[in-house]
Amino acid sequence: MRHHIILRVVAKLSIPFIMLYALYVQFHGDFGPGGGFQAGVIFGAAFILYALIFGLDNALKVAPMNVVTFFISIGLLLYAGVGVAALFYGGQFLDYGVLASDSVSGQHLGILLVELGVGITVAAVMIAIFFTFADRGR
Amino acid sequence: MINIVLLAFLAIISLAIVRIRNLFAVVMLGGIYSLLMASIFVILDAVDVAFTEVAVGAGISTILMLGTLALTTSREKIPMHTPLLPLIVTFITGAMLVYGTWDIPAFGDASAPANLHVAPYYLERSMVETGVPNVVTAVLASYRGYDTLGELTVIFTAGIGVLLLLGRRRETPASASEQKVAASGGTGRSDPGKETASDDGGSASKGSAT
Numbered sequence: 001m002r003h004h005i006i007l008r009v010v011a012k013l014s015i016p017f018i019m020l021y022a023l024y025v026q027f028h029g030d031f032g033p034g035g036g037f038q039a040g041v042i043f044g045a046a047f048i049l050y051a052l053i054f055g056l057d058n059a060l061k062v063a064p065m066n067v068v069t070f071f072i073s074i075g076l077l078l079y080a081g082v083g084v085a086a087l088f089y090g091g092q093f094l095d096y097g098v099l100a101s102d103s104v105s106g107q108h109l110g111i112l113l114v115e116l117g118v119g120i121t122v123a124a125v126m127i128a129i130f131f132t133f134a135d136r137g138r
Numbered sequence: 139m140i141n142i143v144l145l146a147f148l149a150i151i152s153l154a155i156v157r158i159r160n161l162f163a164v165v166m167l168g169g170i171y172s173l174l175m176a177s178i179f180v181i182l183d184a185v186d187v188a189f190t191e192v193a194v195g196a197g198i199s200t201i202l203m204l205g206t207l208a209l210t211t212s213r214e215k216i217p218m219h220t221p222l223l224p225l226i227v228t229f230i231t232g233a234m235l236v237y238g239t240w241d242i243p244a245f246g247d248a249s250a251p252a253n254l255h256v257a258p259y260y261l262e263r264s265m266v267e268t269g270v271p272n273v274v275t276a277v278l279a280s281y282r283g284y285d286t287l288g289e290l291t292v293i294f295t296a297g298i299g300v301l302l303l304l305g306r307r308r309e310t311p312a313s314a315s316e317q318k319v320a321a322s323g324g325t326g327r328s329d330p331g332k333e334t335a336s337d338d339g340g341s342a343s344k345g346s347a348t
Binding site for chain 2: 121129
C-alpha cells in the first residue's frame with residue numbers, strides 16, 4: 001500500500017482525529033455513550049490503520065511489541081490496583097467510595113481510573129493481536 | 139417498519155453468508171451484518187451496545203478475519219458430508235428459541251422481571267451515589283465492577299493466548315540443538331558432550347537474539 005498516495009495522505013490526516021476521538025470516548029464515557037472498551041478499540045484501530053497503510057515495520061517502530069505487551073498488563077493492573085487501593089483505604093475490594101474525601105467524588109475517580117485501565121488493556125490487546133497476525137503473514 | 143427492513147436485511151445477509159464460498163466476501167458481509175445489528179441496537183436505545191458492536195463487530199473483527207484470510211486461503215472447501223444433520227439441529231434449536239420467545243414479556247413492559255429487580259434502584263440512585271450521568275457506565279464500572287474486572291481478564295488472557303500461539307517463535311535450546319545436528323549431518327545419535335555443547339550454543343544465540 002506504500003505507493004497509494006491518496007491512502008497515505010488520508011490516513012495521515014485521519015489518524016490524529018481517530019486517536020482524539022478515542023480519548024473523547026474514553027473520558028466522556030461517564031456522560032455519554034462510550035467507555036473504556038470502545039475507546040480502547042478505536043485507539044487500537046488508529047495503530048492498525050497505520051500498520052495497514054505504512055507497513056508493519058514502521059508501525060513496530062511506533063509501538064514496539066515489548067511496549068505493547070507491557071501495556072496489556074498495565075491496564076489490568078491499574079484496574080485491580082484501584083480495587084486493592086480501596087482495600088487500603090478501609091473499604092471493600094473495588095468499593096471506590098473511600099478513594100476520595102466524599103463518596104461521590106471517590107466513585108467518580110474510581111470509575112475514571114477503572115475505565116482507563118480497561119481502555120489501555122483493550123487497545124494494547126487489539127494492537128498486539130493484529131501485529132501478531134500481520135507478522136505471521138510475512 | 140424500519141425494524142422489518144433491518145431484520146429482512148439481516149436474514150438476507152445470513153443466507154448469503156451460508157451460500158457464498160468466497161470467504162473474503164463472507165467476511166465483508168459479516169461486517170455489514172454487525173453494522174445492521176448496531177442499527178437495531180440504536181433503535182432499541184442501547185447506544186453503548188451499538189457502539190461496541192460497531193467498533194468490535196464491524197471494525198476490529200473484520201480486520202482480524204482479513205488478517206486470518208491472509209494466512210490461509212480465501213476459498214471455502216466443499217463439505218464432504220451431507221448438510222442433513224446440521225440442518226436438523228439448526229431447525230430444532232431455532233424452534234426451541236421461537237418457543238422460548240412466547241413467554242418473554244412485551245418489549246418495554248414495566249412489570250417485566252428485568253425491570254423490577256435492580257434496574258429501578260440503578261436508575262434512581264446511580265446519579266446520587268456515583269455522580270455519573272451515564273447509568274450504563276455507572277453499572278459497568280461501579281455496581282458491577284467485579285464483572286468488568288473479569289471481562290478485562292478475559293481480554294487479557296485472549297491477548298496472551300494469541301501471543302503465545304502465534305507470536306514469533308524464539309529459538310529454544312532443544313530446537314537449536316536439533317538444527318545444529320541436522321546441519322552438521324549428524325546421524326541423530328549425539329553423545330552427551332556434544333549435546334551440552336550445542337545447548338550452550340543455543341542459549342548463547344537466544345541471548346544474542348533477545
